[in-house]
Amino acid sequence: MMTSADTNSVHQKPRHVAIKVLSNILLKKGSLSTQLARHQSSVAIEHAPLLKELCFGVCHQYPKLNSIGLHLLAHPFEEKDTDLYALLLLGFYQLKYMNTPDHAAINESVEACRYLDKEWATKLINAVLRRYQREESEIIDQLIKMPSVEFNHPKWLVKRFKKHWSEQFEKTIISGNSRPPMCIRVNEQQVSRETYIEKLQEEGIDCFEGPYSPTSLYLKKAVGVNQLPNFLDGEVSVQDEAAQLSAHILSPKNGDKILDACAAPGGKTGHLLEMSPFIELTAVELEPWRLEKIESNLERLSYQADLICADASDLSAWWDNNQFDKILLDVPCSATGVIRRNPDIKINRKPADIEELLVIQKAILNNVWKTLKPNGYMLYATCSLLPEENEQQIADFLETQKDAHEIPLNSLNETLKIEWGIEVSHGRQLFPNENGHDGFYYCLLKKKA
Ligand SMILES: C[S@@+](CC[C@H](N)C(=O)[O-])C[C@H]1O[C@@H](n2cnc3c(N)ncnc32)[C@H](O)[C@@H]1O
Known part of the structure; x- marks a missing residue:
């Protein structure tokens, strides 16, 4: 009242x-x-x-x-x-x-x-x-x-982090309780990272380069996006450094036919186009209101993609039978690597959600795989720290899909130094860093000819 x-x-x-x-x-x-x-x-x-x-x-x-x-x-x-x-x-x-x-x-x-x-x-x-x-x-x-009370995380999550990541447990909890740094991605089609640092300095904004993504800059103090020089013209976007690695790993080349299968809000869609504006990009997203976010992101960056609102695992709803050269599969997940950015996870995320997510991830992975060309590449990504959504999901997939094999994450981009995260049974797991990148998981797959 x-x-x-x-x-x-x-x-x-x-x-x-x-x-x-x-x-x-x-x-x-x-x-x-x-x-x-x-x-x-x-x-x-x-x-x-x-x-x-x-x-x-x-x-x-x-x-x-x-x-x-x-x-x-x-x-x-x-x-x-x-x-x-x-x-x-x-x-x-x-x-x-x-x-x-x-x-x-x-x-x-x-x-x-x-x-x-x-x-x-x-x-x-x-x-x-x-x-x-x-x-x-x-x-x-x-x-x-x-x-x-001791760790300020839900009990079930503390238990899982301790079980899976005893060595990284303390760091994970500290990061999960910290405020995330503001990280931006420089659009190198428009401006170099060095030049943009100068532009920020002119505005009195202190920053430093991210060590892993060549397009990343961390701001020492967060600012509103409208304070970022030429933000509206698409010179930069706000995106975590670990998330930026997706496009660097997939390394799009002009002419590639690429699918971004779970695309909203379109952070990675925009980055793929920034790296190679002449790719043929299809972005699929389940939620109509989230698809609109991709649209407005691409509009700001002045890029275009074929945007489709559909369940990526239901191929009959969206696929025209033309296979893709490369696929980014940034599946819906527990988001346990980005708790500090989405702290309501501490309130509402429950173990039963993980079970549901595992089913959705599996369906997307198995079905979207059919849309990949022989000799094509698929990058599986999550912002989760739970092995069941990551390396175990991939282990199950490789067990059933005999035409799939894992390849090193720098196979498509030799200049990319793989110094981030730790190697796990399949792919690499990144943990959130207090003043650095978020928690993420990546695994690169190739389809046998
Ligand atoms: C982790 S987010 C993707 C983030 C995005 N790649 C980016 O960088 O901005 C996962 C997205 O998948 C969408 N999604 C969930 N289930 C889906 C499905 N079955 N098919 C397509 N998209 C789905 C969610 O609505 C959400 O927008």
Whole structure:
């Protein structure tokens, strides 16, 4: 329910909008990015960064804050009061991680109960937040043995990371809890990396070169895209360094007929065209609203591709029987390598999702393989850290597809130095680096003649 202060203005308070966004995430009504995009215009433009900080912050700290919330509440809130739980988590977040004075954080939380027309909850919210304020370190001491508190990741994921990646466990957890750096890709059709560094310096933006992708630059401090020189003209795009490796591995050459099979939002579609503008590129994407994102990305870069909205595994829906020279298969996955960019994964990703994703990945892999020419190449990619989605998925595939074999990741691009990640039974696994690239997986396959 809206207060008079809200109805007087078209804009609402960032805290009120954050409650809405977080409640919807908790109720599985959408992801952090889609919910933020939908509700961002509800706050004044100058409050957009605060709204983002509140929502990202709570998702980032959710495993820990949720354990504290459940510990301090005698009974969890009912589903219809998820907004109150979101409000409580926001209160914890402000008390612990923001500069808001404690009394303001508590008073505003209590006021927000009234905004939600839940006066009955004011005493409860006040009491729980005040107890947290007084006893935070004792509470943490009591809960620290819980993986959700010690590592600030869901228990099931902590277990899997420990099992599969004991050596990389600490680094993975630290990166998963960090804020990601802003990495951009320079469009070398328009400007060299060296020249773009100069352009950034002229604008007072400090950056450094990514060590692995020859087109990558990390900004020492994130900026809005409109502050990036000639962003609207397509000189640069925002893209993680590990993601940039896809196009460098596949190394498109003019004339190649290429398929980008799970393409939205089109980061890699654009990069393939930047590397070789005269390829014949088909991009397939299941979700119509996400296909529009590819369209607008390509429009900014002034490139074209054949865009098809379809399930890539249903060949009868989209394929004209003309085989491709190269295929990029960046399949839907658990996104466990990019938790820091999508921290709502800490809230809603569950082990059952992985089982579903494995089935989808397998169907896409097996069917799309038929669209590859003999002697053609397919790059299988995920932003997952779970071997079942990566090396095991490929092992199963190679078991059944006798015309497929794995080749080194620099087979198509000898200048590419493979110094990233670690070699696994099939392909390479990259782990997220605190101030560097995201977690990714790559395996390059060739079809026998
Ligand atoms: C990891 S994202 C791709 C990211 C993209 N390659 C990029 O670099 O911007 C996976 C995409 O696959 C899409 N997708 C999921 N299932 C699909 C299917 N059966 N066929 C085609 N696309 C699918 C998702 O909607 C999502 O946009």
